[in-house]
Amino acid sequence: MVAVPPPRGSRQVSASVVQRSTPAPALADGPTSLRRFTTADAADFAAIHHDPLNVKWASADAGMTAERAAELIEGSVAEGWDNGSLLRFAIVERLDGGERVIGTLSLQNVHRTPRGGAGSVGIKLLAAGRGRGNAGRAVGLACGYAFGTLGLAVLHWSTTVGNAPSRALAERCGFTLAAEIPGFGHKDGDVADGWLLVQSAAAWRGRMAGSATDKPAIASAAPAGGARGEPELDIAAVVPQLSDGNVVLRALREHDADQLVINCSSLEAIRWTTVPLGYTREHANHFINTITPDGWRTGDTLTFAVADPATDTLLGTVDLQCKHPGAAAVGINFGEHARGTGAAEKAVRLLADYAFNQLNLSYLHWSAMVPNWGSRKLAWKLGFAFEGQVRGAFNDRGTPADRWILTLAATDPRAPQAPWDGPGAPRR
Structure with missing residues (x-):
């Protein structure tokens, strides 16, 4: 795995200090790619929050407007990238020669330490993005970036008890159930019991090494800003049994x-x-x-x-x-x-x-x-x-x-x- 260099102009830190400034990569696996949101994505960002399943299971804001979405993209989303604690990606699908935003994936509560660190994965899809394997490919890209580039040791996945598709997606991507916690989830805007699933960097590397094809390759890709040189990850698909x-x-x-x-x-x-x-x-x-x-x-x-x-x-x-x-x-x-x-x-x-x-x-x-x-x-x-x-x-x-x-x-x-x-x- 190739480490992402710090952006130009960022201050250098000693080896004992964790670099907090986080580059915004463009990652791709077949027709699915992850990149940073821009204000041009505001209408899509709002539509993701209108989706009934996201409202039911993820407390999405059903009343979000495109104007409010643009404010968030320029505000808290940008701040998350600046301080490295919340890395929110747009999930983009290439289809019929064009591209469209079909969801959002976040690396949340990212805490990096000299010995690794931890974070959690959150994902919301539009209905148009479901059923084509986009979710699995997007999560695979995020895991590769979190474990390989950010150097995290552990990723968490939380979902509400009863949200079987979310738990199944997590398990297909290598997460295992750690606990069922009262009041740890959300359903229809109210608190509900939650499932917590976990995947370690060691387990992820074992899955990658045991896949039927070679380990993921690294290639250059154009990030949202148009400059080249960020990594593109090509994650091998895992066929379920x-x-x-x-x-x-x-x-x-x-x-x-x-x-x-x-x-x-x-x-x-x-x-x-x-x-x-x-x-x-x-x-x-x-x-x-x-x-x-x-x-x-x-x-x-x-x-x-x-x-x-x-x-x-x-x-x-x-x-x-x-x-x-x-x-x-x-x-x-x-x-x-x-x-x-x-x-x-x-x-x-x-x-x-x-x-x-x-x-x-x-x-x-x-x-x-x-x-x-x-x-x-x-x-x-x-x-x-x-x-x-x-x-x-x-x-x-x-x-x-x-x-x-x-x-x-x-x-x-x-x-x-x-x-x-x-x-x-x-x-x-």
């Missing part, structure tokens, strides 16, 4: 390559999916080592291996294609040895739970090339509602084909919402 006891969703691994070749060479995969024809071990290695990690790093496509919990044998793959805020499309491909076992249904149920409860998505979409009745029936079993058939919307290896579209909302039951009307349906 999910299980219901019958199947396991995990990261793809090198030993999955042979079975992946078999799965992608089956007649069903060739007929109904867009896997390359003549699928080889080289295709599999590129998918495992390049395409899948890149998808997790950018948040565009989150691919899981589906494995047998007893043998760790690869059964298939499922993914979330996160192209639009708050929604994702489901992708699925299983080998012939797993078909008819119920593994695909169990895997997609786990994937849906992860999408709705961990990523806070609102909708999942399912598409199948007509007439792939097996895919459509699986979606029907899971509660996806048939929306319609779009002519010529599927690229069948260069030839237009019709596409079925189905949708599952976070609030929908995970069971059939209408009688089955495909092959084998009872006559009415």
